Amino acid sequence: MKKAFRAIVTGRVLGVDFRSRIQRKATSLGLTGFVRALPNCSLEVVAQGSEDKLKDLAKYLEVGPRGATVEKVTVDWDHPGTDEWRFTIRAGE
Numbered sequence: 001m002k003k004a005f006r007a008i009v010t011g012r013v014l015g016v017d018f019r020s021r022i023q024r025k026a027t028s029l030g031l032t033g034f035v036r037a038l039p040n041c042s043l044e045v046v047a048q049g050s051e052d053k054l055k056d057l058a059k060y061l062e063v064g065p066r067g068a069t070v071e072k073v074t075v076d077w078d079h080p081g082t083d084e085w086r087f088t089i090r091a092g093e
Contacts, residue, residue, distance in 0.1 A: 004033075004048040006079035009061050011071035013043050019089050021065045022057075026087040029053040033084050037092035048081045 009018075014037055022035045026047055031054065033047035047057055061073045 002048055002081060003051045003054055004079050004081040005054055005075050005077050007045040007061055007073055007075045009043040009070060009073050012069040014041055016065055016067035018043060018064050018068050023087050023089050025060050026057055029056055031057060031087055034088045034090045036090035
């Protein structure tokens with residue numbers, strides 16, 4: 001059964017290759033969805049797939065790549081699924 005979440009990641013998360021690393025991690029987990037930068041310099045991640053794989057991605061969001069400083073990750077598990085067929089990086093808002 002597929003589940004989905006929308007996560008907001010705040011902190012020093014731009015300019016540190018975080019979006020591409022999230023894309024790679026999500027793709028390796030077989031998830032679909034997207035990541036994009038928001039105007040307030042945070043990241044939005046919308047992902048869909050199996051619950052255990054989504055939990056793996058959520059754990060990764062709390063750490064991030066070297067150079068990132070994750071201050072907070074807010075995950076909304078009630079977020080509706082995405083119609084994406086792969087995991088992409090979208091242009092920011």
